[in-house]
Amino acid sequence: xxxxxxxxxxxxxxxxxxxxxxxxxxxxxxxxxxxxxxxxxxxxxxxxxxxxxxxxxxxxxxxxxxxxxxxxxxxxxxxxxxxxxxxxxxxxxxxxxxxxxxxxxxxxxxxxxxxx
Amino acid sequence: xxxxxxxxxxxxxxxxxxxxxxxxxxxxxxxxxxxxxxxxxxxxxxxxxxxxxxxxxxxxxxxxxxxxxxxxxxxxxxxxxxxxxxxxxxxxxxxxxxxxxxxxxxxxxxxx
Numbered sequence: 001x002x003x004x005x006x007x008x009x010x011x012x013x014x015x016x017x018x019x020x021x022x023x024x025x026x027x028x029x030x031x032x033x034x035x036x037x038x039x040x041x042x043x044x045x046x047x048x049x050x051x052x053x054x055x056x057x058x059x060x061x062x063x064x065x066x067x068x069x070x071x072x073x074x075x076x077x078x079x080x081x082x083x084x085x086x087x088x089x090x091x092x093x094x095x096x097x098x099x100x101x102x103x104x105x106x107x108x109x110x111x112x113x114x115x116x
Numbered sequence: 117x118x119x120x121x122x123x124x125x126x127x128x129x130x131x132x133x134x135x136x137x138x139x140x141x142x143x144x145x146x147x148x149x150x151x152x153x154x155x156x157x158x159x160x161x162x163x164x165x166x167x168x169x170x171x172x173x174x175x176x177x178x179x180x181x182x183x184x185x186x187x188x189x190x191x192x193x194x195x196x197x198x199x200x201x202x203x204x205x206x207x208x209x210x211x212x213x214x215x216x217x218x219x220x221x222x223x224x225x226x227x228x
Contacts (some may be wrong), residue, residue, distance in 0.1 A: 034216055043120075043208055043219035044159065089158060095212075103149055104210070104217050106159045 002027060004092050006107030013114050019077040021110045023090035026071065032095035034104070035064065035075045038087045047088075048075070080114045087111050118143050118213035120220035128226045129199055136195045137223045139209035144189035146212075150182070153206040153222070162207075165192045199227045 005024045013019045023033075034049035050057045050064040050073065057064045063076040077084055090107040119142040129135050139148060147166050151159040162182055163171040171184040186192045196203050208222040 036219075041221075041224075043206075043221045046216045046218065049216050093217075103161050103164055105161070109158045 002105055004090060004105050004107040006090050006110060008110060009108070010111040011113070013077075013080045013112065015080065015082060015114055015116050017080050017114075019080045019084070019112055019114070020074060021088055021090070021112070022072065022074045023092075023107050024070075024072045025092050027092070027094075028071070029094050030092040030105075032093045033064070033066065033073050034091050034093075035062075036089045036091065036106075038089065038109075044089060077112075080112075082114045082116050085112055085114050118145065118211055118218045120209060120211065120218055122207075122209060122220040122223050124223055125221060126224040126226075128228060131200050131227055133199055134195055134197045135199065135225060136193050137207055137209075139192045139194070139220070141190045141211050143213070146189070148186065148192045148209055148211045149217075150184065150192070150194045151208045151210065151219075153208060155205070159208065162194070196225065199225075201227045203227050 007022050035047045036044035037047045038044045048059050048062045050066050052068050055066050061078045066073045088110045091104045093104045094102045121140045123138045149164050150162040152162050153159045161174045162177045163173045163184055165171045165184050165186040167186045167189050181197055183195045204227045206222040206224050208219050210217045210219045
C-alpha cells in the first residue's frame with residue numbers, strides 16, 4: 001500500500017514535443033504528490049508538487065494532472081527541450097497541513113531523453 | 117526552501133570499514149530522512165531521524181549497520197558500518213521545508 005508505481009521506465013521525445021510520465025498509488029492517505037528532477041551526479045530537485053484538493057497545477061512548462069478517484073497523477077512537460085533530459089521521480093507522502101512531517105515514498109523513476 | 121549540505125560529497129572506502137556522513141540543514145527541522153540510491157535506481161528510505169529520540173528504520177535496514185545520530189535540530193549523521201561493495205550507493209538526506217522536501221547533492225560512496 002505504500003508503493004508508488006511509475007511509468008514509463010524510459011521515454012524519448014523530440015524537441016518541442018510533450019513528455020508525459022504517469023504515477024499511481026494505493027494509499028488514500030497520501031496528500032502530497034511532488035515530482036523531482038535529477039541530473040547525473042546531482043541530488044533530486046523539487047520540480048512541482050500538488051495536493052489532492054486540486055486537479056491540475058501548472059508552473060511554466062511543467063503541469064501536474066491529478067485524478068483522485070483513479071489514484072493517479074501525471075507530469076506533463078510541454079515544449080520539451082534537450083536540457084530537460086534527466087531522470088524524473090514522482091513521490092507521495094502523508095504531509096498534513098499542520099506541519100506534520102512524514103516520509104516521502106518514491107516511484108521507480110523515468111529516464112527522459114529529449115532529442116534535438 | 118531549506119538548504120541541505122552533506123559531507124563528504126564522495127568517498128572510496130575499503131570493505132570492512134565504516135564511513136560517517138554528515139548532513140547539515142540551514143534551519144531547524146523536526147525530522148530528517150536518510151535515503152539510499154543504488155546505481156540507476158530510485159530512492160529508498162533508510163530511516164527517519166527525530167531529534168532527541170531513536171531513529172526509526174525501514175524494513176531491510178538495521179541500526180547496527182546504519183547507526184544514525186540527531187544531536188540537534190539542524191544536524192544528523194549516518195554511519196555505514198562494516199561496508200561491503202553492495203553498500204556502494206548515493207546516500208542522501210532530506211528534511212521538510214514549507215515548500216517541500218529538499219535534497220542535497222548526496223554522498224557518493226564506492227566500496228572496494
